[in-house]
Amino acid sequence: METGLEQAEIDSLKDGKIDICDLLATKDRTSANKVKASLFFSTDQNDGYFKKESFTPWFTSLRDNERRNFKLMLEYMQNKQKLNSLPYIRTDKYGNKYMWLIFALAQSRQEFKVVMAGELDTFVKHYQLGLIVPDFDINQLFLEAQETNS
Secondary structure (H helix, E strand, O other): OOOOOOOOHHHHHHOOOOOOOHHHOOOOHHHHEEEEEEEEOOOOOOOEEHHHHHHHHHHHHHHHHHHHHHHHHHHHHHHHHHHHHHOOOOOOOOOEEEEEEEEEOOOOOEEEEEEEEEOHHHHHHHHHHOOOEOOOHHHHHHHHOOOOOO
16 A cells, blocks of 8 residues: 655654654645546556546537536646535536536635536545645646557
């Protein structure tokens, strides 16, 4: 299991030289939790949040404003903006599953709808819990989806 700790830190824990609570308090929690575009997608080695072969058809089927909202969600997450909405999935009048996201910015509050597919709801929940921070933008994600599974 990946702990995000260096060997010297693990040794200090084993020797009792430092307490895990003190050690984690000094670390940037999100530095070890950055998710690359390749880890966003499910593979045999990785659970991921979306299947590569499903992403492009889903993404290109979205309306322009829906694609832009997904892009905006990733940008806010990359910048570690606080997400204040409840992670509930709803259904719109077209039958699409979506989440209404509310990001708290320094001088405003941004609210918008993001269409859900794959395990995007889990992706949002993991972000809210501070477990992950995406280390990719929409272009990198789209290009990664174009690469074949190897």
